[in-house]
Amino acid sequence: MLQLTRSDSLSLHACFSEIDEDGSGQISVDEFLNYVDVEMTPFNERVFGIMDEDGSGEMDFREVSMRQWTEIRIEEREREREREREIVPSRPCVLKILFTNRVFLP
Numbered sequence: 001m002l003q004l005t006r007s008d009s010l011s012l013h014a015c016f017s018e019i020d021e022d023g024s025g026q027i028s029v030d031e032f033l034n035y036v037d038v039e040m041t042p043f044n045e046r047v048f049g050i051m052d053e054d055g056s057g058e059m060d061f062r063e064v065s066m067r068q069w070t071e072i073r074i075e076e077r078e079r080e081r082e083r084e085r086e087i088v089p090s091r092p093c094v095l096k097i098l099f100t101n102r103v104f105l106p
C-alpha cells in the first residue's frame with residue numbers, strides 16, 4: 001500500500017490530470033511527450049515504455065503513482081539533507097521534475 005500524504009496525492013492527481021489532456025484516465029505517449037516538451041524519438045518512446053509497466057501503451061494513475069511513490073521517498077531524503085544544511089526547496093510539480101530532469105537527461 002502506498003503511503004502518500006494527502007498533499008502528495010492531490011499534487012499527483014493534479015499533475016496526472018494536467019498531462020491527461022483528453023481526460024481519458026490514461027496518459028498516452030503523445031500526451032506524455034507533449035507535457036514534458038520533448039520530441040518523439042525511439043529513445044523517448046522506450047523510456048515511456050519502461051514506465052508503462054503493463055505494456056498497454058498508456059500509463060494509468062496506478063503506474064504513475066507507483067513511480068511517484070518511489071520519487072517521493074527519494075525527495076524526502078533529499079529534503080532532509082537540505083534541511084540539515086538549512087536550505088528549504090520550493091515544491092513544484094514533482095512529477096514534472098521526475099519526467100523532465102531525471103528521465104530524459106543523459
Ligand SMILES: [Ca+2]
Nearest residue numbers: 020024026027
Ligand atoms: Ca489520455
